Amino acid sequence: MSSRDVTSRVRQSVWNGSIPLEIRLHKTDCRTYNDSDPYLIQFPRLSYLGLLIQRLHDFFEDQLIYPEVSPAEAWLEYEGVPLKWHYPLGLLYDLYAGAEPAYPNDSSEEQTSERSSGGEEKESLPWKLTLHFSDYPVDQLVKLDAEGKHLHDLFIHSVKEADYLRNGSGKTVMFLSKEDSTQLWDSVEHHNFSLFSPINHKLLNPQGINLRHLPVKLYLPHAASGAEETIKEEKESAPGSLRVVQSLITPSLSSRQPQTIGTALNAVIPSLFPSRRSPLLAHAVLHGAVLPLGASVEELVRAGSYLDGWLHIAVAMM
Known part of the structure; x- marks a missing residue:
């Protein structure tokens, strides 16, 4: 099978990824306090919760204390963490749901032992979210409009x-x-x-242009301190706050070898990835799977980027 065929198949598999959601109306916005029916949906990992705003309003309208409230007032949270509308659903899930990511087939026995030593895995599906129509957290979320502009x-x-x-x-x-x-x-x-x-x-694949840099963003929990190389940060004290790290990542190294996840992470955040070959302190998670450090960044961009063209990678501490 050619590399183009492999890329196409991986892209199609990533596209088909989805997460079951169970969304309930918060008791302070509900006429029956906490007895509303849940909104259930299998939603694409690559998509955005902002695209659900009108459907959620329509579904819960009869149960709202103030049914005339605008859909633009809606916001979702998970265990006290407001969820950013403009982050892909898959990224939000990887960051906050507490689900164990999938590991490569060649995981070592040590990694397998590490996964099983943490006790029972937190139940994460369906992902249970809470919908609000009041007290919009404007200091943490971009305010959306009902039309989706x-x-x-x-x-x-x-x-x-x-x-x-x-x-x-x-x-x-x-x-x-x-x-x-x-x-x-x-x-x-x-x-x-x-x-x-x-x-x-x-x-x-623009004609006559070679790739200069690769669009990669790393999302670190604030507990992952020591990333002095951070070029772009979101500094927040609120629950679920993140450190967003990005740097200029070239397709190839100076040695003309392909840039791998390991070499990129070692260059950008060496405090968390001191080795280019083995994860010692943290894992890089994309689309619910731990990335092998030997994977080519350019191939991942072509086969596994989100809809906006970025590799949005969650960093999970080991």
Whole structure:
């Protein structure tokens, strides 16, 4: 099987990933206090909770104390942590659900022992979230609008940022036709792979341009201190606050060897990844799976990036 076929199959598998959600209305917004029916849905890992806002409002409208409240007032939380609308669902789940990630088939006996030594695994499916329509945490969440324009703008901004890193400019995105731009957002809204794939191919393979840098963001819990190399940080004291780390990651090393997850993490946060080959203090988690440190970053970008073109990698302490 050719590398292109492997990339295509991995991309399709990533696209098909989903998480069952059980969403309940918070008792302070519910007419019957805490006796509302749950909203159940199998939602794509790559998608955004912001796209559920209208459906959630429609479902719970009859149970709201103030049914005239705008859908834009809705926000979701998990165990006291407000969930960012503009983060992909899969990233949020990997960061907060407490689920054990999948390990590579070649995991060592030591890793297997480590996984089983922590007692019973926390029940994480369906992922049980709480919906609010009051007391919006404006200091922690971007305020969305009922029409979804803010989510669209945040998504396009992230696509442009990834394009700039890959190519040294945002021209590939900027030069998309109006039809292609509309098709890209439609593919996100409706989770339609046949719409998404041709536009994504154009973005990842611009004619006459070689990849300059790879769009990678690392998400660290604040407990993971010592990342002095942080270039971009979100400093918050609220529950679930994160340290977001990104740096310029080239496709190849100076030795012309491919950049791997191990070499990239060792360069960006050596305090957590002192070894390029073996995870000693932390794991890198993408789409619910622990990444082998020998995996090529460029191949992961092509096969496993989120809809905005980024590798959003959760760092889990061992």
